[in-house]
Structures are given as C-alpha cells and as structure tokens.
Amino acid sequence: MMTRTYDKEQIYDTYYPKVVQYIRSHVGQQQDVEDLAQAVFIKVYGKLDLFDPEKSGISTWIYNITRNTVIDHFRTMSHHQHEELSETLKDERGDVSEKVVLEEELEELANALEKLSGAERDLIILHYYKNYTLLDIAEMMHTPYGRIKRLHAKVLLKLKQLIR
Structure with a gap:
C-alpha cells in the first residue's frame, strides 16, 4: 500500500458542509451539530494515516465516521436520559435491580441498532x-x-x- 498525504484544509473545506448537513438532519440543537462536526474532523485527522483508498473513497470513509459519531451521540444521550428517567422513577428505597435491567435493555437496543x-x-x-x-x-x-x-x-x- 502506497502512503498518500492529504491536505487537511482541503478535506475540511470539501467535506465540512456535507458533514454538518448530515448531522443537522439527525440532531436538532445547533450547538450539538457544531460539537459533533468538530468531533468528526478530530477523528478524521487522527485516523487519516489509517485511511485506505483501496477499500473506499474518502467521502465514504468520512460519512462512516460521521454516522458513527451521531450514533454514539444518541447512545450517550439515551444513556443520560435513561439515568434521569431511572432517578425519576426510583422509589424511596432505590430499586437497584430495576435500574440494572433497564440498563441491560438499553445496551441490547444499542447493539441491535448497530x-x-x-x-x-x-x-x-x-x-x-x-x-x-x-x-x-x-x-x-x-x-x-x-x-x-x-x-x-x-x-x-x-x-x-x-x-x-
């Protein structure tokens, strides 16, 4: 495999609008859109030396990183929402076994979504x-x-x- 160098600024200029558009179509809060877009490009730049143009095009590779970043965002959100719901529903004793069951169900759903x-x-x-x-x-x-x-x-x- 031949090592190829990529112009990070060109990658950013070319793909940032597409990444933001994809994220915006899935995430409502503008601050989250910007944070996730930034996270995508941190991952892209951090893994650029691992990109293999023989396996896929760079746009496909960046799309997959973007999609996985959005999925991780929802998984994290769901986990936080689940914790808030558990706290709201918890009785005075604090039913630990119920919380464990709900967390297992959430993990099972996340695995199924993947x-x-x-x-x-x-x-x-x-x-x-x-x-x-x-x-x-x-x-x-x-x-x-x-x-x-x-x-x-x-x-x-x-x-x-x-x-x-």
Whole structure:
C-alpha cells in the first residue's frame, strides 16, 4: 500500500458542509451539530494515516465516521436520559435491580441498532429519537411515504428479532 498525504484544509473545506448537513438532519440543537462536526474532523485527522483508498473513497470513509459519531451521540444521550428517567422513577428505597435491567435493555437496543443498515438506523433515530413523523422522514429521504411505512414495519420486526 502506497502512503498518500492529504491536505487537511482541503478535506475540511470539501467535506465540512456535507458533514454538518448530515448531522443537522439527525440532531436538532445547533450547538450539538457544531460539537459533533468538530468531533468528526478530530477523528478524521487522527485516523487519516489509517485511511485506505483501496477499500473506499474518502467521502465514504468520512460519512462512516460521521454516522458513527451521531450514533454514539444518541447512545450517550439515551444513556443520560435513561439515568434521569431511572432517578425519576426510583422509589424511596432505590430499586437497584430495576435500574440494572433497564440498563441491560438499553445496551441490547444499542447493539441491535448497530446491526441495522444505515437507512434503517436513520429511520429509527429520526422517528423515535427526533420525533419526526414517517411522512416527514419520507420527505427528508426523498422516498415515497408507502416505502417508508413498509421499511418502518420491517425494521421494527427486525429489531424485535435482534432483541430477543
């Protein structure tokens, strides 16, 4: 494999708008969008010497880093939201076994989400984490509403099988 050098400034100028657009379509808060975009480019620059152009194009590689960064963000958010919910629901004694069961279920869901395709995962994140309607998602994905409804039903069945 031949080592190739990349111009970091050119990579940033070329891909930053695309990275921000992708993150913005999944994350609502502008501050989170900026923080996540920054995290993506820190990862890109930190792993640039590991990039193999024979395996994929740089845009695909950066897209995968961006997608994984967004997934990690939602996993972290879900974990924090789960902790807040656990605290809210905890009785005066503090039911530790219930908290453990909820954390195991959250981890199982996160693992199942990783096994979905990008479009399937995007659909679940947009619908259940971002509270977009299936109609909104169809418009965002430039996909007919009927196809999104069928994909949604298929993904829910797939998740049920993966979580069992």
